[in-house]
């Protein structure tokens with residue numbers, strides 16, 4: 358009997374189960390009512406009394422070994438992944454769906470590419486800014502309403518930290534560090550304390566362009582604007598400039614393009630005017646050049662700034678600005694081929 362038990366002990370050591378069902382089958386085989394262990398218990402009754410003590414010890418050992426082993430098998434077989442030997446782990450998952458670029462990124466790139474063809478290079482600046490770069494270097498008066506709490510997110514009082522309200526701050530940063538000729542295009546995110554609705558958001562994106570050199574004139578600005586507009590919206594696009602005011606440019610203008618939905622004939626989108634406003638621009642105010650260490654008696658320049666969401670709306674007619682920041686894949690997938 359002891360010999361039999363020792364054989365069983367060795368056998369149990371090597372038991373395996375690939376899943377909980379196999380472990381259960383083993384349990385029935387060894388511990389079930391008509392299983393190997395109860396059979397041995399029966400045999401035990403008929404062995405001579407003098408051998409019972411030692412045989413009993415072996416039998417108990419066998420019983421606890423079997424129980425241990427089976428519960429271990431039940432546990433581990435649950436985590437065993439059934440391997441299919443034909444599985445090719447290097448295969449591309451199917452269906453393979455590549456992501457889409459965000460419409461704001463698509464249009465940002467398009468704008469930057471057009472200016473790159475005119476020799477502009479990309480410049481970026483921080484979104485967390487100080488008063489100097491967002492306002493004072495750009496000739497904003499102390500009491501200008503844009504500094505007001507209603508427009509600007511101040512990060513902390515006393516400390517001079519705020520979220521930039523426009524990418525014109527990058528102009529100031531670049532001019533402080535670089536002498537002309539300067540030809541930069543500055544894309545980035547800006548923040549304003551606005552109530553969120555379908556037509557306003559507390560953050561959006563702008564692109565700023567700056568050209569400073571000797572003899573830069575308003576004619577250069579106008580030609581650059583015409584080139585940009587026709588590259589962006591098509592060869593038949595017309596532009597018009599309306600006088601305006603910005604603290605950092607003098608003279609300043611706002612630019613409209615002929616409505617690209619009705620080709621200028623008049624429609625609800627352009628409120629039947631045939632024109633839509635797309636950007637602000639002007640000749641860099643000499644005060645701004647001087648504030649940033651550029652000699653205004655030698656150099657002049659122009660600047661322009663536009664909202665990327667606005668241009669995106671013109672291209673794709675997105676009616677609700679909130680869609681740009683909700684990241685709803687049903688919206689984003691519509692730009693799959695762009």
Ligand code: DAH
Nearest residue numbers: 523525637638639660661662
């Ligand atoms: N910074 C202006 C804004 O946020 C946009 C702008 C207007 C930029 C005129 C310019 C400019 O460079 O010349 O509304």
